[in-house]
Amino acid sequence: MQNPLARFVPQLAGEYPKSFLKLFDQVLVPSGMDTEEVKQSLWKAFEFGYRHHEGQKRKSGKPYFEHCIAVAEILASWNMDPTMIIGGLLHDTIEDTQASHSDLVENFGEDVAILVEGVTKLGDIEFSTREEQQAGNFMKMLLSVAKDLRVIIIKFADRLHNMLTIEYMPRIKQHRIAMETRDVYSPLAHRLGMAKVKWQLDDLIFKTLNPKAYKEINSNLKSTTKQRERYIKTVTNALREELKKYDIEANVYGRPKSHHSIYKKMSKQDKSFDEIYDKEAIRIIVEKMEDCYLALGVIHQNYSPVQERFKDFIATPKTNAYQSIHTTVVGPDKKLVEIQIRTEEMEATAEIGVAAHWKYKESNGKDSKGMDSHVGWLRELLDILQSEESDPREFMHLLKIDLFNDEIFVFTPKGALVQLPESSTPIDFAFKVHTEVGMKCLGSKVNQKVVPLNTVLKNGDLVEIITGKDQSPNYGWLKFVVTSKARNKIHRFLKEADREASLKLGEEILIKTLRRLKKLDLQEEIKSSFQKFGFQTTEQLMEVIGNGTLTVRKILEKITPESEPDFDLEDETPSRFSFGGKTTKGVQLQGIKDVMVSFGKCCNPIPGDEMLGFITRGRGLTVHRSSCTSLPLLNEQKDRLVPVDWDVAKTDLFNVRLKITGQDRKGILKDLTESISSQNINIKSVDMRGKDSVATAHFIVQVNNIRQLDRIIRKIKKVKGVDRIERAER
Numbered sequence: 270m271q272n273p274l275a276r277f278v279p280q281l282a283g284e285y286p287k288s289f290l291k292l293f294d295q296v297l298v299p300s301g302m303d304t305e306e307v308k309q310s311l312w313k314a315f316e317f318g319y320r321h322h323e324g325q326k327r328k329s330g331k332p333y334f335e336h337c338i339a340v341a342e343i344l345a346s347w348n349m350d351p352t353m354i355i356g357g358l359l360h361d362t363i364e365d366t367q368a369s370h371s372d373l374v375e376n377f378g379e380d381v382a383i384l385v386e387g388v389t390k391l392g393d394i395e396f397s398t399r400e401e402q403q404a405g406n407f408m409k410m411l412l413s414v415a416k417d418l419r420v421i422i423i424k425f426a427d428r429l430h431n432m433l434t435i436e437y438m439p440r441i442k443q444h445r446i447a448m449e450t451r452d453v454y455s456p457l458a459h460r461l462g463m464a465k466v467k468w469q470l471d472d473l474i475f476k477t478l479n480p481k482a483y484k485e486i487n488s489n490l491k492s493t494t495k496q497r498e499r500y501i502k503t504v505t506n507a508l509r510e511e512l513k514k515y516d517i518e519a520n521v522y523g524r525p526k527s528h529h530s531i532y533k534k535m536s537k538q539d540k541s542f543d544e545i546y547d548k549e550a551i552r553i554i555v556e557k558m559e560d561c562y563l564a565l566g567v568i569h570q571n572y573s574p575v576q577e578r579f580k581d582f583i584a585t586p587k588t589n590a591y592q593s594i595h596t597t598v599v600g601p602d603k604k605l606v607e608i609q610i611r612t613e614e615m616e617a618t619a620e621i622g623v624a625a626h627w628k629y630k631e632s633n634g635k636d637s638k639g640m641d642s643h644v645g646w647l648r649e650l651l652d653i654l655q656s657e658e659s660d661p662r663e664f665m666h667l668l669k670i671d672l673f674n675d676e677i678f679v680f681t682p683k684g685a686l687v688q689l690p691e692s693s694t695p696i697d698f699a700f701k702v703h704t705e706v707g708m709k710c711l712g713s714k715v716n717q718k719v720v721p722l723n724t725v726l727k728n729g730d731l732v733e734i735i736t737g738k739d740q741s742p743n744y745g746w747l748k749f750v751v752t753s754k755a756r757n758k759i760h761r762f763l764k765e766a767d768r769e770a771s772l773k774l775g776e777e778i779l780i781k782t783l784r785r786l787k788k789l790d791l792q793e794e795i796k797s798s799f800q801k802f803g804f805q806t807t808e809q810l811m812e813v814i815g816n817g818t819l820t821v822r823k824i825l826e827k828i829t830p831e832s833e834p835d836f837d838l839e840d841e842t843p844s845r846f847s848f849g850g851k852t853t854k855g856v857q858l859q860g861i862k863d864v865m866v867s868f869g870k871c872c873n874p875i876p877g878d879e880m881l882g883f884i885t886r887g888r889g890l891t892v893h894r895s896s897c898t899s900l901p902l903l904n905e906q907k908d909r910l911v912p913v914d915w916d917v918a919k920t921d922l923f924n925v926r927l928k929i930t931g932q933d934r935k936g937i938l939k940d941l942t943e944s945i946s947s948q949n950i951n952i953k954s955v956d957m958r959g960k961d962s963v964a965t966a967h968f969i970v971q972v973n974n975i976r977q978l979d980r981i982i983r984k985i986k987k988v989k990g991v992d993r994i995e996r997a998e999r
């Protein structure tokens with residue numbers, strides 16, 4: 270009989286369990302580590318996990334711990350180190366057993382405990398399939414990635430095994446898990462460059478969510494296996510022969526594409542199974558990078574390449590660090606064949622992405638847990654996430670674009686390849702090339718033609734950016750840029766510029782108001798009263814005066830309670846960039862009083878304008894300028910048009926839209942704003958955009974009457990660079 274203690278102390282039985290030995294066989298013991306020591310520590314974890322999960326069963330009826338072993342084996346197949354394998358073995362202990370964090374620290378050290386706790390926390394995240402919450406899910410995921418990349422790698426191994434055994438789950442749970450995997454794990458695997466994991470997950474998701482289509486493709490693939498294999502053999506043999514002639518050591522093999530990718534091609538191109546030509550790709554794995562290009566040369570010499578299908582991801586790795594050469598050639602029997610050429614190291618990166626980089630880095634020693642510098646995409650996002658001003662909603666927007674959009678590839682004038690998300694514009698391109706290029710972007714040429722900055726770039730475009738020394742980002746850009754980097758930089762710049770403008774304006778308003786009230790002596794007292802209003806600096810106080818959040822009157826009331834608020838507030842410039850409520854001003858309709866009056870939003874009449882009233886059904890009288898373009902439309906109902914007159918107080922304010930066009934130069938917005946404010950005219954809103962070095966600004970200003978309006982129009986015309994001013998209709 271076996272010693273009853275043998276399960277815990279295998280040496281007593283003289284052997285380890287088979288499942289342990291099978292796992293240990295797959296573990297790559299890092300050089301410099303003692304094999305026996307590694308075995309002992311792995312065994313300790315194995316035993317611990319086995320003991321704690323004892324009695325638990327999976328839905329399949331198998332012992333729960335088999336899942337933990339499977340996860341450890343997946344990690345071993347990715348060549349992860351012993352600590353990671355131990356983390357895999359124990360990944361469910363905190364969640365599902367009596368073991369605590371301190372138990373793990375005591376037995377396996379802080380590092381393992383951190384990993385297991387990280388995986389447990391990740392499991393606690395409720396992933397919502399509601400679209401607006403998805404990005405929030407990613408945010409939490411990414412934060413954990415930022416802390417310790419190893420946690421997400423274990424989580425992927427866990428998820429992969431759960432998907433592999435999903436058939437034992439109740440149908441409804443299968444659905445939920447598959448959708449979560451589709452919405453969260455698959456895109457993240459893609460962005461982390463874990464191509465093989467993504468590929469495996471996608472196929473399992475497809476199988477779960479669309480079993481009918483999966484079965485159909487499966488049977489189609491089966492019935493054509495022989496002929497496809499024969500063809501692949503012909504091609505690979507021919508390629509091997511050719512490569513040998515040039516002494517290129519290469520491993521050449523055919524790789525079937527996943528069910529999911531074939532299905533995606535079929536639905537995307539609206540083709541039948543038979544019409545999809547590339548159901549497998551040929552891989553050529555060589556030793557050195559130079560050999561990749563040599564092999565490419567040999568292939569193109571023998572088979573003519575399809576021009577637009579050639580991509581060099583070695584010279585320009587994808588954002589997820591993927592490297593390879595892709596080419597599609599006309600192979601034997603005039604069939605198109607896709608060939609991928611890469612080195613072994615690139616192959617490892619292509620399969621497990623960041624995990625491979627983490628591994629390489631680990632061997633270099635320090636900072637193994639941190640982010641990998643190769644994964645620029647992630648670093649950029651985390652940068653934004655960790656910057657003090659990040660707005661979660663804005664971040665989510667960026668994240669979604671970065672995670673879901675496909676990439677396009679465009680060229681610099683020097684021929685360098687630049688990759689961008691779909692829907693990118695020249696501004697995105699400019700920021701991608703260099704922040705300074707983006708900040709000074711004035712115009713752009715695509716394929717030698719000048720185009721507006723909001724042009725959507727297409728694959729293969731040659732993009733050139735024209736910069737101007739005095740140029741700077743404006744609000745208009747935010748309406749069309751898509752990349753995180755561009756948005757973030759533009760935001761930061763505008764925020765700072767806004768802050769500076771408000772600060773300046775605040776000082777001006779304060780001094781002007783105090784001068785008018787003959788209370789200039791209070792200036793210093795007000796400036797040093799910032800704490801009374803909950804601010805930390807004088808600047809902050811000036812800023813809120815400038816942006817209209819706080820009025821000088823309110824400040825005076827508070828610091829000199831006895832003083833009477835007897836001054837007229839008209840000069841106190843109200844908030845810029847904000848819309849106030851709409852009030853109805855007086856209009857006289859011959860003989861009738863108290864009629865419900867509204868102003869045509871199309872033309873915004875102001876006192877002095879010739880007007881016509883239109884009697885609506887049930888909404889009273891609408892008043893338009895007699896030159897309003899929407900009046901002829903109303904003309905059919907001529908009998909409803911009535912002459913009206915103004916009946917307003919001199920101080921009533923009316924909104925007027927002004928469209929100003931001019932040269933898109935730096936500071937033009939500031940000059941326009943200043944020339945308007947200098948007349949004591951309130952600006953209710955500003956919108957400005959530049960296109961082909963033409964700036965178009967829309968202002969809504971508040972005036973008393975037409976004379977005042979004419980005066981400011983004359984004044985604006987004098988601003989340098991201004992070309993045209995129109996009173997705009999909407």
Ligand code: MN
Binds near residue numbers: 336361427
């Ligand atoms: Mn698990």
